[in-house]
Amino acid sequence: MEELDRKLLLDIVLNNLDKGMAIINRNGEFIYYNRKIAELEGFEPEEVLGHHLQEMFPTDESSMLNVLENGIPIYNSLQEYINKNGKKIFSMVTDVPIISEGEIEGVVEFVHDIDQIKQIYQAIQSFEKSIDSVKRTKNDGMKKLHEFKDYKTLNFELLELLKKIEKLSLSRSNVLIYGETGTGKEIIAQSIHTSSERKNKPFVAQNCAAIPETLLESILFGTVKGSFTGSIERKGLFEKADGGTLLLDELNSMPMHLQSKLLRVIQEGYIRRVGGSSEIKVDVRVVATVNADPNVLIENCKLREDLFYRLSIISIYVPPLRSRSEDIEYLSKLFIDAENKFKNMNLKLSHEVLELFNTYDWKGNVRELKNIIESACNVAGDDKYIKLEHLPCYLIERLRSRNLLSDDNQVKSSYSDMVESFEKGIISEMLKKTEGNVSKASKLLKIKRQTLQHKIKKLNIR
Ligand SMILES: Nc1ncnc2c1ncn2[C@@H]1O[C@H](COP(=O)(O)OP(=O)(O)OP(=O)(O)O)[C@@H](O)[C@H]1O
Ligand SMILES: [Mg+2]
Structure with a gap:
């Protein structure tokens, strides 16, 4: 593909992301600023590009500048700040250094709007409440x-x-x-x-x-x-x-x-x-x-x-589930079967995952197991087996911190993988609740139907 086309393509992709993204060069000047981050921070990209970060955001503590200085990435740090329009923004930020031949050439920042996540949760909660009140009467x-x-x-x-x-x-x-x-x-x-x-x-x-x-x-x-x-x-x-x-x-x-x-x-x-x-x-x-x-x-x-x-x-x-070892495998299979039936698939549990399930402490008991299976089935997509890499990040982190996961079978999840599996989980859950009705789900999630349709396709949700 021609150089120009590539740039154009990249621009289209990055500007249509629902995650904010900015890049500074080795001098701390903005060289990229996508539409979502502009929306979050209240600037136009033109106002920001070419300017030094400190000029636009005068602060003593900038995670981007820290990363530019020491080259150590920061993942998913929670930040709260007031944007140009005086709006309080609560976000989850990842800063990754661009290192070329041992030199720090710049920093890429990804910003996830927590308010958006909150809205989705609220939509799910209010939906659940409405089901509850029906159940009552x-x-x-x-x-x-x-x-x-x-x-x-x-x-x-x-x-x-x-x-x-x-x-x-x-x-x-x-x-x-x-x-x-x-x-x-x-x-x-x-x-x-x-x-x-x-x-x-x-x-x-x-x-x-x-x-x-x-x-x-x-x-x-x-x-x-x-x-x-x-x-x-x-x-x-x-x-x-x-x-x-x-x-x-x-x-x-x-x-x-x-x-x-x-x-x-x-x-x-x-x-x-x-x-x-x-x-x-x-x-x-x-x-x-x-x-x-x-x-x-x-x-x-x-x-x-x-x-x-x-x-x-x-x-x-x-x-509790941890003291009913016979139920861990039994219930896992039942929940996978239910997902298989629902999505017309034939997924199975891999031995490595079953082994981990048998050693995990299941503080959330059967509810936790059921949620993990549902999420893993969504992420596994066309795979034959539910493997370690299909498990939710929080579980991997917990398993690691409890030394239940050895170094050689550590699962590497990138930021975008994590975000993707999170989105996939929320959308699948909502579609399940609306029995596959995309219009209803999009209303509850407060996003456009076309956007949801696009995400369903992109994330390969059945
Ligand atoms: N033995 C089981 N067989 C099938 N599904 C189960 C079983 N135990 C729990 N579940 C499922 O796990 C989820 C949680 O169950 P439930 O709401 O009954 O738990 P609970 O003990 O009332 O939890 P809480 O104390 O948080 O209210 C539900 O989706 C339920 O269907
Ligand atoms: Mg209960």
């Missing part, structure tokens, strides 16, 4: 509630326990489920509901840690009009769950005074709305979860002992 809505058969395990003790619980589901006893995050407590809670006589009544779930203490009481018990400024006549979750099941997640985050009110409601079967005086009869089975040993929680005054006894008529301990 319509059991047969978008997402079917789980049944015991959805809880997959080869662990003998757990299988025996689940069989017992399934039988006990028919009783009206309250339940306490204790287990680390991601061990499948919600699946069990939903299954108890769907195996009970309450299955056609509402299943309402509330995470006690997710809302401020002051609001929790009105959310649980409802409010009467005028009881405090702006309050309206509103049913609480107990009334919404009447006849059905109320799942109170992370009960140990509920303040102690509210735990005593909860105990009273469970004992008496009546609630009183905040600010109200009349008692309203409710028939609700409470399933509560805690993510630490209840005895320790009681000792640390995070859980009332009397409430614990009242709830733990049926008590379930779900062991």
Whole structure:
């Protein structure tokens, strides 16, 4: 290709990147400044090109100049600054020296806009919330509630326990489920509901840690009009769950005074709305979860002992994934099969990855395993096996820091690989949620449909 064409091509590519990019020469003068970085920093490329960095950004501490001086790259450093237009910019920056024949010839800087990442996360979160509210009111809505058969395990003790619980589901006893995050407590809670006589009544779930203490009481018990400024006549979750099941997640985050009110409601079967005086009869089975040993929680005054006894008529301990070694391979294969089916692929787990999985501590338990498999399947694309290089960067870093990854099988991921796999993960997740509807996904991600379409193609997302 002609020299001119190459330049033109490079210009088109770099100016259409959604990452900011700038290059300074050995004198600290800008020789490249793409459109995205201009947008972030509030300059026009023409204003910047040819000028010294200090002239444009007078500062004592410039990562680009540091790299120009010592030749040591900086990866993914978080930076916060005010741009030319007075806007606060929060970004993730990588600075790489250009070294030729042992001399530092300049520095290339890549800037990732954290606000953009935040927006995508917020879009995902608000989408999840909307699903949650559907789940609350319509059991047969978008997402079917789980049944015991959805809880997959080869662990003998757990299988025996689940069989017992399934039988006990028919009783009206309250339940306490204790287990680390991601061990499948919600699946069990939903299954108890769907195996009970309450299955056609509402299943309402509330995470006690997710809302401020002051609001929790009105959310649980409802409010009467005028009881405090702006309050309206509103049913609480107990009334919404009447006849059905109320799942109170992370009960140990509920303040102690509210735990005593909860105990009273469970004992008496009546609630009183905040600010109200009349008692309203409710028939609700409470399933509560805690993510630490209840005895320790009681000792640390995070859980009332009397409430614990009242709830733990049926008590379930779900062991963490690391102590269920038989489940690691079993669940990995199940999740890969599901991805294969979804994307019409035939991926398998490589031995090296399985070996690592068996030694990893799985702090996020089955949720973490499931997410890692989903992400690795996306990254592996047309490969036959899920290999080390398909695993998310955070896992590689953790494995390295725990010396679970030897030097000779270290995975080398470049900055752009990391960004690419991150983007791929977010987009695939959103497409899954919108059942492949690109228009819906683009709205939720707040990007143009064409941009999303282009990314799907570029990132080879099925
Ligand atoms: N045994 C299992 N079989 C199949 N999927 C599972 C299993 N355990 C967990 N999962 C999956 O892992 C994810 C997390 O499960 P769940 O939400 O039930 O965990 P949790 O214990 O309630 O976590 P948290 O304490 O963070 O709320 C879900 O996607 C769930 O489907
Ligand atoms: Mg849960």
